[in-house]
Amino acid sequence: MNPLNHVAIIMDGNGRWGLKYKNSRNAGHKAGLNTVERIIKETIKNNIKFLTLFAFSTENWRRPKKEINYLFNLLENFLLDKIDDLNKKNIKLKILGSKKFSPKLNKLLINSEKKTNKNNKLQINLALNYGSKSELISAFKKIKIKKNIINEKNIDRNLQTKNIPNPDLLIRTGNTKRLSNFLLWQLAYSEIFFEKKLWPAFTTKDYNKIIKEFKSIKRNFGKI
Ligand code: FPP
Numbered sequence: 001m002n003p004l005n006h007v008a009i010i011m012d013g014n015g016r017w018g019l020k021y022k023n024s025r026n027a028g029h030k031a032g033l034n035t036v037e038r039i040i041k042e043t044i045k046n047n048i049k050f051l052t053l054f055a056f057s058t059e060n061w062r063r064p065k066k067e068i069n070y071l072f073n074l075l076e077n078f079l080l081d082k083i084d085d086l087n088k089k090n091i092k093l094k095i096l097g098s099k100k101f102s103p104k105l106n107k108l109l110i111n112s113e114k115k116t117n118k119n120n121k122l123q124i125n126l127a128l129n130y131g132s133k134s135e136l137i138s139a140f141k142k143i144k145i146k147k148n149i150i151n152e153k154n155i156d157r158n159l160q161t162k163n164i165p166n167p168d169l170l171i172r173t174g175n176t177k178r179l180s181n182f183l184l185w186q187l188a189y190s191e192i193f194f195e196k197k198l199w200p201a202f203t204t205k206d207y208n209k210i211i212k213e214f215k216s217i218k219r220n221f222g223k224i
Helices: 014-022 025-045 058-062 065-088 103-116 132-145 152-158 204-216
Strands: 006-010 050-057 091-096 122-130 169-172 191-194
Touching: 014 025, 025 050, 025 065, 025 122, 025 204, 050 058, 050 065, 058 122, 065 091, 065 103, 091 103, 132 152, 169 204, 191 204
Parallel strands: 006 050, 006 169, 050 122, 091 122, 169 191
Antiparallel strands: none
16 A cells, blocks of 8 residues: 655635635635645544645736735635644644745744644645746756756755655646646656546545545556
C-alpha cells in the first residue's frame, strides 16, 4: 500500500455550483468553504501530514472585483473565527504565494502562520495569489544571485515549498482536466485524480474513495 503523506487539491467548481443551486457564484464559494472544513477533518482522520489547497491563483485577479472581495472577506472571517481552533488541533498553516492583499489580511495571514508555526499534526498549505511559473522564476533568480549551480536540489531548496515533501496525490474537482499553473515542478510524480463533482458537492466519501484507489496504485517513479 502506498504511503500518503501529502494531498494537494485544486478546488474547482464553486462558481458553477453556486449559479446552479443558489443563483450566485459567491454562494458557491461559501459552500466551498464548508467542504474545506470537512476535508481538513477527514485529512486528519486519515493521518495525512500535508494538505495543500489552491484557493486563489495569480490569474484569478482577472475576476470581477466583487467576487474577489467576497473571497478575501470569506478567508478573513474564516481565519478570525477558526485560527484558535486550528491551533488547538495542532494544525500548522503556511501560505504559498505572495501576500499582496489588504494590509489587514496580510497581517492576519502572517499572524496565523506565526501562531501555528510549531504545530505538527497536519500542515495546511494555502496557495493564495500563487502561480507556479513565477515561483520557479523566483527560485532561479535566487540561485543566480547566490551564484549556485542549477540542479534539482537547489531548485527544491529555493521554492516556497522547501521542506515540504512533494504531493503524492493531486485531486482536481469540477470536471476539468488541467493543472492551471499549480505546483508544476512539485507534481512531477504525483498521482492525479480528476473528479467530476463540483467542489461544494465533494464529500468525505468521495475523498476516501480516491484515497483508497491511490493506495492501491503501483507507483514506479520511472522504474519498472
Ligand atoms: C474555484 O472555483 C475556486 C476558487 C477560485 C476559490 C476557492 C475558494 C474556496 C474553496 C472557498 C474559500 C476558501 C478559503 C480557504 C477561504 P471557480 O470559482 O473557478 O468555479 P467555476 O470553475 O465553477 O467558475
